[in-house]
Amino acid sequence: MPAIEAKKLSFTYAGGEKPSMENVNLSIEKGEFVILTGPSGCGKTTLCRCLNGLIPNFYSGELKGELVVDGLNVEGRSTAELATHVGFVFQNPENQLFSLSVERDVAFGLENLGVAKEEAIERVRWAMEATGILDLRNKAPYELSGGQQQRAAIAGVLAMRPSVLVLDEPTSFLDPKSAEEIVEIIAKLSRELQLTTLLVEHRLDVVSRYASRVVVMDNGKIALDGTPREVYNDKARLIGIGLPKVTMLFHLLRSDGFQVTNPITVEEASAELRRLLTQ
Amino acid sequence: MISTENVSFHYTAGSNVLQNVNLQIKDGEFVAIMGENGAGKTTLVKMFNGLLKPTVGSVLVDGVNTREKSVAQLSRDVGLIFQNPDHQLFAETVREEVAFSLRNFGFKEDIIQGRITNVLTTLDLDRYEKSSPFVLSGGERKRVALAAVLAWDPKHVVMDEPTIGQDYLQKDHLRNFIVQITSQGKTVVIVTHDVEFVAECKPRVVLLSHGKIIADGPAAEILTNPQTLQQASLVMPQIASLMKNLKDFNPPPNIIDAFSAKAFFSGKLKGRVAAGAPTQRR
Numbered sequence: 285m286p287a288i289e290a291k292k293l294s295f296t297y298a299g300g301e302k303p304s305m306e307n308v309n310l311s312i313e314k315g316e317f318v319i320l321t322g323p324s325g326c327g328k329t330t331l332c333r334c335l336n337g338l339i340p341n342f343y344s345g346e347l348k349g350e351l352v353v354d355g356l357n358v359e360g361r362s363t364a365e366l367a368t369h370v371g372f373v374f375q376n377p378e379n380q381l382f383s384l385s386v387e388r389d390v391a392f393g394l395e396n397l398g399v400a401k402e403e404a405i406e407r408v409r410w411a412m413e414a415t416g417i418l419d420l421r422n423k424a425p426y427e428l429s430g431g432q433q434q435r436a437a438i439a440g441v442l443a444m445r446p447s448v449l450v451l452d453e454p455t456s457f458l459d460p461k462s463a464e465e466i467v468e469i470i471a472k473l474s475r476e477l478q479l480t481t482l483l484v485e486h487r488l489d490v491v492s493r494y495a496s497r498v499v500v501m502d503n504g505k506i507a508l509d510g511t512p513r514e515v516y517n518d519k520a521r522l523i524g525i526g527l528p529k530v531t532m533l534f535h536l537l538r539s540d541g542f543q544v545t546n547p548i549t550v551e552e553a554s555a556e557l558r559r560l561l562t563q
Numbered sequence: 564m565i566s567t568e569n570v571s572f573h574y575t576a577g578s579n580v581l582q583n584v585n586l587q588i589k590d591g592e593f594v595a596i597m598g599e600n601g602a603g604k605t606t607l608v609k610m611f612n613g614l615l616k617p618t619v620g621s622v623l624v625d626g627v628n629t630r631e632k633s634v635a636q637l638s639r640d641v642g643l644i645f646q647n648p649d650h651q652l653f654a655e656t657v658r659e660e661v662a663f664s665l666r667n668f669g670f671k672e673d674i675i676q677g678r679i680t681n682v683l684t685t686l687d688l689d690r691y692e693k694s695s696p697f698v699l700s701g702g703e704r705k706r707v708a709l710a711a712v713l714a715w716d717p718k719h720v721v722m723d724e725p726t727i728g729q730d731y732l733q734k735d736h737l738r739n740f741i742v743q744i745t746s747q748g749k750t751v752v753i754v755t756h757d758v759e760f761v762a763e764c765k766p767r768v769v770l771l772s773h774g775k776i777i778a779d780g781p782a783a784e785i786l787t788n789p790q791t792l793q794q795a796s797l798v799m800p801q802i803a804s805l806m807k808n809l810k811d812f813n814p815p816p817n818i819i820d821a822f823s824a825k826a827f828f829s830g831k832l833k834g835r836v837a838a839g840a841p842t843q844r845r
Contacts, residue, residue, distance in 0.1 A: 297698075323730040324702040375701070375728070376647070430600040456727045457646075459599045459756045461796035486730050489759060489801055526731030529759055529801040529821050536825040542836045550801050554808035557828060560836050561812055 285355060287448055287480035288312040288335065293349035294504075295330055295339055304330040306504040308349070314447070315478040317471060317494060319485055319512075322501035323524045328484050331501070332450050335482070336370040337363040354447045368397065371441035373451040377433035380440070381425035386417060389425055390439045397444070404443075411443040415469055431462030435469065442473070448480045449473070455490060467491055488516075489528040492548045500525060512548045564589055565611055565641070565719060565750065569620035571774075572606055580606045582774045583620075590718070591748045593741060595761050595782070598771035599796035604754045605646065607771065608721050611752070612641040624719070639668060642717035646724045646754075648701075648708040657683065657699075658692040661711045668715050682710045687736065701728040719750040726757045738764050762786055762800035762819040770795050783817035 293308040305327040312318055320328050333339040340347045341363050351358040354369040374380055383389040390411055394404040412418045415435040425433055434454055441449065451470065455463035471494040474481040485491050492498075498515040500508040502523045508515045516531045527535065530553035537544050544560065547553040565588045572581040581603045588594050596604045609615040610622045613629040622629045624641055645651050654660035658679055665675045683689045686706045691699060696707050705728060713720065726734050741751050741764065755761060761768060761782050768785040770778040770792075778791045785791065787803045799807070803819045814827050 323732060324700050324728070329700065453728065457600075457724075459796040460758055460798040462600060463756075464798065486728075487757075487759075524730060524732035526734070526759075529762070530805055533802065533805070533821040533824050533828070536821060537828060537832070540825070540829050542829070542832055544836065550804045550808070553801075553805055557805070557809055561809075561831055563835065 286311045287314040289352045291350040297345040317474045317481045319495045319498045326501040327504040337366045370448045371446035375453045377437040380437040387421040393444045407443045411439040415439040430458045450482045452484045566623045570617040571619040593745045593751045593766040595766045596754045596769045602771040603774040612643045613637040641719045642712035644722045648704040652696045661714045678714045682714045686710045721752045723754045726760045758800045
């Protein structure tokens, strides 16, 4: 059974003239690491909001179709119930952290669920360890760097033991080194815990190497779906996807008439050019 | 001209956020201030419109010390767009949002309406003029904040992380827009982590790390120096890394964007790789 299965899912926000998301069919298997991308306003945030019930519980409008997440039909479920199945990490960790210590912040969701104290302590410790912030547990979130804050936000979500993790541009406030570290942690968690991961991201140069699959939305619909190498094609470029710059270079070489491959990382591009220049 | 003279700043005594920063930004220049989280970038640009005053040293805007003017007076010349647009948006409609500061600056109503229409069209926001800023996406709200500042036509425009939440097409518009206003003589200063955006725009780059300027020069030079990039927690743009990996093929120095790289490799590959008609492939 897929971890996420959407069938003909459509949503129109109250007062909206047309659907923000239309007829979306999407099936994601357990443990997949999927990048969701597309131009602003393409419907990717709307899709994410459906996954944990923010739509229709907090955003009113007309929802059509069917959505099953982690075996639960989302319709009629509360966001609180879904939160133990689907973890959400936002763009700006400051919006997600508010306690006086990192440990209390990571524990917040569990306390709300009424998890027994011993188990909560155990889970909080595990989540902090998994994200590499155990030594920061007594610090106040505002004392942390942006990257550390984002780790704390991920730990708080992880402690709820969700089977699906949804991250909405989790690196955009971070400097490139911290961004790389966060994406590496996410990829590692996804792999080791078989955590189904949906990563919303514009900066494909940072994340492409980790993803098994890229889904591109445009005008509320799914426009492309496949491996990064398949998806980063001319159509993606026309939709306005920010292809990794090395992929872009090979697109340009192709438009000059050269028959070359479609690399997605610097390493692949270097190897391919070296081969072509010495053959 | 914006200049800082021996500027140091601390929020609490003993921990300097900025240390002895000397920087001159000329009219019409396009400058990117880059550096790690917490390097002091936002603190520095908040001095340009007087929101913060240096603990030591002085900041001069067009020759006037920022201590001698109010933030309201300085803002007329230095428009600052915050990193988080929600810190500066509050009106009920996008149109009203842009009108607010224009009315405060005492512009006549017909000028106000003309300017609003103009700036909303330029920033691709005209279809939202009657919407509440809060129903827009993060990237769109950022553009509203930018529109509200540009409408009063400040001489110097300072943007804190303008590319966050913007897709590739919007970044492209932003880049063209910056080129356009700098050619009109406006100074544009951006604070950014977005090395790929900077590699495409090629502004002057000022690298801050732990409150100090550690490098200052053309983008192609700064973004190809692994030592200072490392120090400022930045990574090399993809194309610069690629050229470094292939330096034994003697590429010209300082190529950091895909178009220049294509020009180089196209020349090298001629005759080596099948070059028929342009191919359509996945």
